[in-house]
Amino acid sequence: xxxEILAIGDELTSGQRLDTNTQWLSQQLETLGIExxxxxxxxxxxxxxxxxxxxxLSRANLVIxxxxxxxxxxxxxxxxxxxxxxxxxxxxxxxxxxxQRRFSMRGREMPPKNQIQAMFPEGSRVIFNPNGTAPGIDLxxxxxxxxxxxxxxxxxxxxxxxxxxxxxxxxxxxQGTAKKVIRHxxxxxxxxxxxxMEALLPDLIKRGREPRVGITxxxxxxxxxxxxxxxxxxxxxxxxxxxxxxIHAAVGDLVFGEGEEELQDVIVRDLLAQGKKVATVESSTSxxxxxxLGAVDDQRKAFVGGHIQPPSELxxxxxxxxxxxxxxxxxxxxxxxxxxxxxEADSSDDYFVALASADGVESKASGLAGHPEIWxxxxxxxxxxLLRKKLIAKA
Amino acid sequence: xxxEILAIGDELTSGQRLDTNTQWLSQQLETLGIExxxxxxxxxxxxxxxxxxxxxLSRANLVIxxxxxxxxxxxxxxxxxxxxxxxxxxxxxxxxxxxQRRFSMRGREMPPKNQIQAMFPEGSRVIFNPNGTAPGIDLxxxxxxxxxxxxxxxxxxxxxxxxxxxxxxxxxxxQGTAKKVIRHxxxxxxxxxxxxMEALLPDLIKRGREPRVGITxxxxxxxxxxxxxxxxxxxxxxxxxxxxxxIHAAVGDLVFGEGEEELQDVIVRDLLAQGKKVATVESSTSxxxxxxLGAVDDQRKAFVGGHIQPPSELxxxxxxxxxxxxxxxxxxxxxxxxxxxxxEADSSDDYFVALASADGVESKASGLAGHPEIWxxxxxxxxxxLLRKKLIAKA
Numbered sequence: 069x070x071x072e073i074l075a076i077g078d079e080l081t082s083g084q085r086l087d088t089n090t091q092w093l094s095q096q097l098e099t100l101g102i103e104x105x106x107x108x109x110x111x112x113x114x115x116x117x118x119x120x121x122x123x124x125l126s127r128a129n130l131v132i133x134x135x136x137x138x139x140x141x142x143x144x145x146x147x148x149x150x151x152x153x154x155x156x157x158x159x160x161x162x163x164x165x166x167x168q169r170r171f172s173m174r175g176r177e178m179p180p181k182n183q184i185q186a187m188f189p190e191g192s193r194v195i196f197n198p199n200g201t202a203p204g205i206d207l208x209x210x211x212x213x214x215x216x217x218x219x220x221x222x223x224x225x226x227x228x229x230x231x232x233x234x235x236x237x238x239x240x241x242x243q244g245t246a247k248k249v250i251r252h253x254x255x256x257x258x259x260x261x262x263x264x265m266e267a268l269l270p271d272l273i274k275r276g277r278e279p280r281v282g283i284t285x286x287x288x289x290x291x292x293x294x295x296x297x298x299x300x301x302x303x304x305x306x307x308x309x310x311x312x313x314x315i316h317a318a319v320g321d322l323v324f325g326e327g328e329e330e331l332q333d334v335i336v337r338d339l340l341a342q343g344k345k346v347a348t349v350e351s352s353t354s355x356x357x358x359x360x361l362g363a364v365d366d367q368r369k370a371f372v373g374g375h376i377q378p379p380s381e382l383x384x385x386x387x388x389x390x391x392x393x394x395x396x397x398x399x400x401x402x403x404x405x406x407x408x409x410x411x412e413a414d415s416s417d418d419y420f421v422a423l424a425s426a427d428g429v430e431s432k433a434s435g436l437a438g439h440p441e442i443w444x445x446x447x448x449x450x451x452x453x454l455l456r457k458k459l460i461a462k463a
Numbered sequence: 464x465x466x467e468i469l470a471i472g473d474e475l476t477s478g479q480r481l482d483t484n485t486q487w488l489s490q491q492l493e494t495l496g497i498e499x500x501x502x503x504x505x506x507x508x509x510x511x512x513x514x515x516x517x518x519x520l521s522r523a524n525l526v527i528x529x530x531x532x533x534x535x536x537x538x539x540x541x542x543x544x545x546x547x548x549x550x551x552x553x554x555x556x557x558x559x560x561x562x563q564r565r566f567s568m569r570g571r572e573m574p575p576k577n578q579i580q581a582m583f584p585e586g587s588r589v590i591f592n593p594n595g596t597a598p599g600i601d602l603x604x605x606x607x608x609x610x611x612x613x614x615x616x617x618x619x620x621x622x623x624x625x626x627x628x629x630x631x632x633x634x635x636x637x638q639g640t641a642k643k644v645i646r647h648x649x650x651x652x653x654x655x656x657x658x659x660m661e662a663l664l665p666d667l668i669k670r671g672r673e674p675r676v677g678i679t680x681x682x683x684x685x686x687x688x689x690x691x692x693x694x695x696x697x698x699x700x701x702x703x704x705x706x707x708x709x710i711h712a713a714v715g716d717l718v719f720g721e722g723e724e725e726l727q728d729v730i731v732r733d734l735l736a737q738g739k740k741v742a743t744v745e746s747s748t749s750x751x752x753x754x755x756l757g758a759v760d761d762q763r764k765a766f767v768g769g770h771i772q773p774p775s776e777l778x779x780x781x782x783x784x785x786x787x788x789x790x791x792x793x794x795x796x797x798x799x800x801x802x803x804x805x806x807e808a809d810s811s812d813d814y815f816v817a818l819a820s821a822d823g824v825e826s827k828a829s830g831l832a833g834h835p836e837i838w839x840x841x842x843x844x845x846x847x848x849l850l851r852k853k854l855i856a857k858a
Contacts, residue, residue: 081499083489094478104476105511107504116500139658141668142677174830179658199834226834354757355750358771362749368774376753376768
């Protein structure tokens with residue numbers, strides 16, 4: 069089975085926007101054992117879309133398209149698919165009702181334009197979109213002996229991913245035919261720089277090692293990406309488990325999680341497990357710490373709230389420690405976490421983070437380094453890491 | 464002239480690496496006035512490459528490929544191009560000497576494998592690569608009346624970009640391919656949905672209109688992308704200015720900015736111009752509003768700080784209005800902006816935003832819609848928009 073991924077839109081062909089849907093879909097197909105051989109991106113031009121759809125249907129068995137399902141005139145996927153497969157567009161009553169309901173929920177009437185989002189090539193299946201007005205399309209198509217399946221999804225990444233996971237991926241399970249199995253696993257670390265981390269793992273990072281271990285850094289968080297290749301999944305997974313064990317032995321509690329986990333995920337989980345709560349004070353990070361914690365703990369069972377202080381109020385170690393103790397007392401939380409103000413003056417200690425708990429207040433000084441864009445995220449992570457280590461000690 | 468960009472490599476089709484070369488080349492071609500209609504990515508498979516090259520040569524006049532020029536067995540661009548154009552590969556003595564010199568500079572002998580990097584389809588021109596062993600290929604090709612030019616560059620971004628700038632871009636300008644000038648301008652709007660916006664601009668969004676106007680939505684912010692094509696920059700810019708005027712006339716203060724501007728950029732600018740300050744209270748957005756304002760106003764001359772409240776405290780219109788008034792009083796700011804808690808219960812008014820000023824408190828109710836991921840950003844924008852309209856009235 070050969071797959072092709074299509075991305076549709078002038079904003080992509082003109083270079084105005086970077087397409088990340090295609091990469092994500094490629095990764096998803098790979099985990100299903102389905103080989104992707106082509107990606108095609110095409111602008112908002114009907115003839116060009118028809119041509120690209122025909123080519124894809126003739127050379128691939130599975131075509132996944134994103135974009136062009138909106139209600140406006142430059143959304144051409146429905147029409148192009150009907151033309152490319154010589155089918156007619158037909159109204160789907162259930163989809164129309166779903167779209168109308170989405171508008172009426174917000175107290176509005178559906179604009180007539182949106183009716184087109186309920187039109188489907190005859191014989192196609194509707195892919196339900198719980199979060200938007202654009203349903204997806206799933207159409208089987210054959211020319212002679214060549215069979216293919218065309219799946220059209222919206223270009224909005226959140227909608228596309230949810231529809232993929234809920235509907236498309238389950239329908240593809242078991243259809244992969246790739247002979248090679250590839251498995252990835254990511255170990256997440258925080259607390260040292262990239263080259264320091266590499267020095268701690270000399271034998272693991274070597275080129276040619278199997279499984280392969282790569283280091284990437286994003287906003288001071290280090291990802292160790294393990295890639296194992298083999299003929300069977302179990303063999304890959306065993307090799308990965310062995311490498312993970314070696315990483316833990318070498319770097320200890322610099323490891324905080326795995327996969328997509330961030331520090332705030334781990335901390336909220338630990339707080340909930342221990343029945344504890346945290347409140348925050350921030351200055352230069354201006355709400356970033358609160359946003360991270362609140363996004364994970366959206367019921368706010370562990371993160372009770374916080375303050376954003378004007379800068380210059382939290383420039384000394386003493387003031388940051390006081391702020392941590394004060395927010396703890398004020399909110400009744402078990403932990404008060406405070407992040408100070410960046411001082412760009414000539415100082416070796418450029419900012420402070422502090423954690424107040426029943427044991428008293430501890431704090432840490434750190435220097436500014438790297439691009440100013442990452443100063444905020446790194447400071448927030450240093451604060452989170454202080455809390456993480458405390459929670460480990462208390463576990 | 465229609466251009467197509469090709470990217471070659473299994474690491475791209477498998478999703479292991481994100482292709483950024485194609486976006487960069489699209490932007491470069493656009494500044495030369497060359498329209499890109501297709502992007503194609505293909506894995507390391509000879510037959511698939513030949514097929515993709517043939518398709519591109521038949522539907523585009525200019526094909527720019529990156530990748531597949533290395534010395535290893537999975538580098539297939541040279542061979543695929545020779546096959547697709549029915550030409551033979553011939554050794555280029557100058558290129559061979561350059562490659563050998565690069566090895567001897569580092570005290571090494573050229574491995575026999577690298578000789579293939581000096582092989583070129585007969586009739587092609589060599590594109591000099593000052594920083595690597597892979598020269599580029601520049602080949603003219605005609606089938607019947609359709610003429611095209613195929614340019615192959617290495618996939619290493621730094622090498623590719625230097626060769627583009629030094630050799631390829633000047634040759635495209637010199638050949639007079641840049642007869643058409645393309646200019647973009649983006650008008651940013653907030654306050655209505657995509658189809659409502661389209662209904663307000665019926666004549667502007669029409670297909671075939673010149674300049675073209677496209678609508679995209681990101682987290683409830685609408686971008687109207689104007690694309691003008693002409694023979695001179697001044698003509699494009701005049702056409703864009705005229706379209707911008709029509710947009711303003713049709714949608715009024717739904718327009719808040721242009722280009723990369725976000726609501727918080729405009730608000731901080733207006734606050735600074737009017738010598739005013741704002742403080743915030745948030746519940747479900749948990750610091751997002753504060754983070755946006757603090758990131759623009761990093762000196763905090765207009766954004767003085769804020770609070771993050773536990774959820775369930777700000778579920779009623781009254782409580783959100785009180786919170787806006789309280790933070791204003793407490794901080795001495797001119798404006799107090801409060802964002803409430805999402806209520807997922809069955810209610811037509813799902814959340815409230817409120818603005819306190821010297822004129823009293825105003826508030827707005829709104830329903831949840833779309834993917835839960837965008838609820839927070841949209842609520843924060845609705846709050847910012849309330850303040851924006853107030854600042855317009857006061858200007």
